[in-house]
Amino acid sequence: xxxxxxxxxxxxxxxxxxxxxxxxxxxxxxxxxxxxxxxxxxxxxxxxxxxxxxxxxxxxxxxxxxxxxxxxxxxxxxxxxxxxxxxxxxxxxxxxxxxxxxxxxxxxxxxxxxxxxxxxxxxxxxxxxxxxxxxxxxxxxxxxxxxxxxxxxxxxxxxxxxxxxxxxxxxxxxxxxxxxxxxxxxxxxxxxxxxxxxxxxxxxxxxxxxxxxxxxxxxxxxxxxxxxxxxxxxxxxxxxxxxxxxxxxxxxxxxxxxxxxxxxxxxxxxxxxxxxxxxxxxxxxxxxxxxxxxxxxxxxxxxxxxxxxxxxxxxxxxxxxxxxxxxxxxxxxxxxxxxxxxxxxxxxxxxxxxxxxxxxxxxxxxxxxxxxxxxxxxxxxxxxxxxxxxxxxxxxxx
Numbered sequence: 001x002x003x004x005x006x007x008x009x010x011x012x013x014x015x016x017x018x019x020x021x022x023x024x025x026x027x028x029x030x031x032x033x034x035x036x037x038x039x040x041x042x043x044x045x046x047x048x049x050x051x052x053x054x055x056x057x058x059x060x061x062x063x064x065x066x067x068x069x070x071x072x073x074x075x076x077x078x079x080x081x082x083x084x085x086x087x088x089x090x091x092x093x094x095x096x097x098x099x100x101x102x103x104x105x106x107x108x109x110x111x112x113x114x115x116x117x118x119x120x121x122x123x124x125x126x127x128x129x130x131x132x133x134x135x136x137x138x139x140x141x142x143x144x145x146x147x148x149x150x151x152x153x154x155x156x157x158x159x160x161x162x163x164x165x166x167x168x169x170x171x172x173x174x175x176x177x178x179x180x181x182x183x184x185x186x187x188x189x190x191x192x193x194x195x196x197x198x199x200x201x202x203x204x205x206x207x208x209x210x211x212x213x214x215x216x217x218x219x220x221x222x223x224x225x226x227x228x229x230x231x232x233x234x235x236x237x238x239x240x241x242x243x244x245x246x247x248x249x250x251x252x253x254x255x256x257x258x259x260x261x262x263x264x265x266x267x268x269x270x271x272x273x274x275x276x277x278x279x280x281x282x283x284x285x286x287x288x289x290x291x292x293x294x295x296x297x298x299x300x301x302x303x304x305x306x307x308x309x310x311x312x313x314x315x316x317x318x319x320x321x322x323x324x325x326x327x328x329x330x331x332x333x334x335x336x337x338x339x340x341x342x343x344x345x346x347x348x349x350x351x352x353x354x355x356x357x358x359x360x361x362x363x364x365x366x367x368x369x370x371x372x373x374x375x376x377x378x379x380x381x382x383x384x385x386x387x388x389x390x391x392x393x394x395x396x397x398x
Contacts, residue, residue: 224266312362
C-alpha cells in the first residue's frame with residue numbers, strides 16, 4: 001500500500017514539473033511574438049506630414065511686364081543734305097538745351113549768299129534810277145515836254161524791280177535759314193544715347209545723326225487687360241525694376257485695346273528721380289481673387305496618377321491606436337492615394353480640390369519613398385501641426 005502511495009506522489013510531482021515547463025514555453029513564445037512585432041514596428045519608415053486647411057478662395061498675383069522710357073526720346077538729324085564738318089559731342093555726353101551738337105560745311109551756302117547780295121544791290125540800284133527818272137518826268141509833264149506813256153513805262157519797270165528786290169530778299173532769308181539749319185542743336189536737356197555720323201560723311205536730309213534721351217524723372221509703360229483697370233483708379237502703385245520697388249503715379253490710360261497683346265497701355269511716372277535706365281524691364285503686380293473652395297499644398301506633396309490625374313497621399317489610422325492626448329507617442333498610419341484637381345500652381349505650391357477634409361493629415365514631402373497602402377510612422381504632433389499659407393504669383397508678358 002505504501003508503494004502505491006509513493007508512485008502517486010511521483011506522478012503528481014512529474015505532472016507539476018510538466019505544467020511548469022509548458023507554461024515557461026508558452027511565455028517564451030509570447031515574448032518572441034511581442035519582440036517580432038516590436039521589431040517590425042521599428043522598421044516602418046518615418047513620413048513627413050502636414051494637415052489640410054480649407055480655403056473658400058485663392059488669390060493670384062499677376063505680374064505685367066513693361067519697360068522704362070525717357071520722357072522724350074528723339075532721333076536728331078539735319079534738315080538738309082550736306083557734308084559733316086564738325087562733331088561737338090560723343091556718345092554718353094550730357095548736353096543742355098540749345099547746345100551745338102554738329103554742323104555741316106556751309107562754304108557753298110556762303111557763295112550763294114554772296115551772289116544773292118550782289119543781285120540785291122543791282123536791283124536796288126536799278127530801282128533808285130527808275131525812281132529818279134520818274135521824278136524828272138513828273139516835273140516835265142506839267143510843262144508838256146514828255147508824254148504820259150513814258151511815265152507809265154517807268155512806273156511798270158519800277159514795280160518789276162521792286163518785285164525782283166522782294167524775291168532776292170526772300171532768297172536771302174532762305175539762304176540764311178539753310179545756314180542756320182546747318183548747325184544741329186539739342187532741343188532739350190538730355191544724354192546723347194548714340195551717334196551715327198562721322199566727320200566728312202555726306203548725309204542725306206533727315207538722316208539720323210544722334211539719339212537724345214531727356215534727363216529727369218523717367219516713365220514706365222505697361223499694358224494690362226481691361227479687367228484690371230478698376231484696380232488702378234485712384235491708387236498708389238509700385239513697380240519692380242531690377243529687383244527694386246519704386247513708387248509710381250498713373251499719368252495716362254489708353255482707351256483702345258491693342259490688337260496684338262489685347263491690353264490697354266498705361267503710362268506711369270516715377271515719383272522720385274530714381275536711378276533707372278531707359279529700356280529696363282518694369283513689373284507691375286496686380287492681384288485677382290477666385291471664389292473656389294480648395295486647399296493649398298506644397299508641390300512636393302503631389303505625385304502623378306493614371307490618365308494624367310494627380311494624387312496625394314493622405315494618412316489613415318492603422319490598427320495601432322494611441323491616446324490622442326499622448327502627443328509623445330508615435331502612431332502608425334496607412335497611406336491612401338487620393339486624386340486631386342489642381343486649380344492653380346506656383347513655383348512652390350498648388351491649390352487643389354478633391355475628396356479631402358479640413359484638418360486631414362497628408363504626406364507633404366518625400367512621396368517618392370512610399371506607395372499606396374504602405375504603413376508609416378508619423379509623430380502625432382507633426383501630423384497635426386499648423387500648416388503655413390501659400391501665395392500665388394503668375395507672370396504675364398505684355
